[in-house]
Amino acid sequence: MSSEQDSFRVASGIPSRRQMRESMNKKSRVSSVLGTDEEDTAASNSPGELLQFSRISQRRQQAYAKNLERNKNSYLEVVINFVRKGNTWKYILGFLLLVILVVGISLGALFLKRSSVTQSTQSQVGFVAEGRLGATVTIKLTSGISKFDLGKHLLIEGKGPKVDIGSPVIVRLSNFDAKGRASAKTPGGVLLVGKLSSQLVGQTLLEGLKDVREGSRLAFIYRKAGPDTTVEYELAIADVMSTMPQGKIMPKPQNAPVWIKTPTGPAQIIDLQPKPKTESWSALVVESDGEQVRSDDTVIGQYAIFNATDGKVIESTWEAGDGPVRIPLRTTMSAIASELVDSKVGSRLIIRVPASGADGKNPVVVVVDILARMKKGM
Numbered sequence: 386m387s388s389e390q391d392s393f394r395v396a397s398g399i400p401s402r403r404q405m406r407e408s409m410n411k412k413s414r415v416s417s418v419l420g421t422d423e424e425d426t427a428a429s430n431s432p433g434e435l436l437q438f439s440r441i442s443q444r445r446q447q448a449y450a451k452n453l454e455r456n457k458n459s460y461l462e463v464v465i466n467f468v469r470k471g472n473t474w475k476y477i478l479g480f481l482l483l484v485i486l487v488v489g490i491s492l493g494a495l496f497l498k499r500s501s502v503t504q505s506t507q508s509q510v511g512f513v514a515e516g517r518l519g520a521t522v523t524i525k526l527t528s529g530i531s532k533f534d535l536g537k538h539l540l541i542e543g544k545g546p547k548v549d550i551g552s553p554v555i556v557r558l559s560n561f562d563a564k565g566r567a568s569a570k571t572p573g574g575v576l577l578v579g580k581l582s583s584q585l586v587g588q589t590l591l592e593g594l595k596d597v598r599e600g601s602r603l604a605f606i607y608r609k610a611g612p613d614t615t616v617e618y619e620l621a622i623a624d625v626m627s628t629m630p631q632g633k634i635m636p637k638p639q640n641a642p643v644w645i646k647t648p649t650g651p652a653q654i655i656d657l658q659p660k661p662k663t664e665s666w667s668a669l670v671v672e673s674d675g676e677q678v679r680s681d682d683t684v685i686g687q688y689a690i691f692n693a694t695d696g697k698v699i700e701s702t703w704e705a706g707d708g709p710v711r712i713p714l715r716t717t718m719s720a721i722a723s724e725l726v727d728s729k730v731g732s733r734l735i736i737r738v739p740a741s742g743a744d745g746k747n748p749v750v751v752v753v754d755i756l757a758r759m760k761k762g763m
């Protein structure tokens with residue numbers, strides 16, 4: 386085509402053949418990018434429309450690329466700012482603290498449930514053991530006792546020192562059948578006093594009581610041995626009582642003729658007044674709220690007797706090293722027995738007895754720890 390014809394096309398707005406070829410090439414490239422059908426587009430559009438479409442497509446591609454790059458930068462900036470501000474660590478730390486709090490509450494609730502020191506203790510093995518530690522125990526069945534409950538169960542965890550083989554112990558043992566009925570032979574239980582050994586408590590209890598703290602209550606469930614097949618299991622409740630006074634430490638009274646050096650340790654007297662007194666005198670060193678002692682009881686405790694003139698030891702269970710002993714009130718010196726009656730288990734008393742109430746020669750000072758009481762017939 387001549388140059389005149391090309392000039393005419395340009396003047397009339399019709400693209401020249403060279404321009405049409407360039408437009409077709411650009412369209413081919415756009416089609417390959419956008420995935421459009423080149424033949425369909427060419428067949429349905431005029432050369433002028435194709436050129437315009439190509440330019441629009443290029444602008445769209447450029448805009449899309451810019452938006453994509455802008456979005457990438459925006460996302461990256463958000464992440465960087467998020468980390469810079471410490472929000473990530475704040476959320477992670479908050480989550481960890483929440484987990485620790487939940488676990489702590491759960492463990493605390495479990496601990497309180499297991500170590501509750503109430504006097505009516507749910508053992509979680511089908512029964513409830515009721516009664517003050519060291520006193521008469523009764524059993525109330527909840528779901529009953531089965532073979533799955535055999536063995537040792539800690540019902541109350543004490544806070545005293547741990548007992549070991551050979552150490553002095555006071556154990557109150559109460560036996561029941563599978564229906565919660567107390568043993569006919571020992572309905573009120575038995576008190577075992579002495580040094581922990583198989584001779585005192587038997588081999589089974591010896592293993593179960595080792596390393597248990599004073600003030601604890603345990604349950605031992607075992608198969609019944611005997612001809613009676615109607616009751617398959619038996620239950621023993623063992624109260625490990627304290628070998629030291631437990632309660633409120635009292636101050637020294639005014640004008641006291643003597644006092645104790647340590648309120649709860651082995652008895653030693655101080656502040657002894659050498660002037661003899663004709664009347665008896667007593668005071669509480671440790672005041673407890675345990676069971677009240679009766680006149681026909683046998684007190685389980687420790688004691689020491691001192692010469693009230695020079696303070697020398699006449700007799701002491703602490704020095705003998707045998708631990709708590711039985712003190713029958715009916716055969717005890719009346720001046721001492723009268724002071725022990727109506728006192729409470731867990732208390733420590735100091736008593737000054739004139740010579741007339743002792744051996745007739747010298748006044749004495751007696752320190753007594755009331756650790757348990759045996760009722761008549763136990």
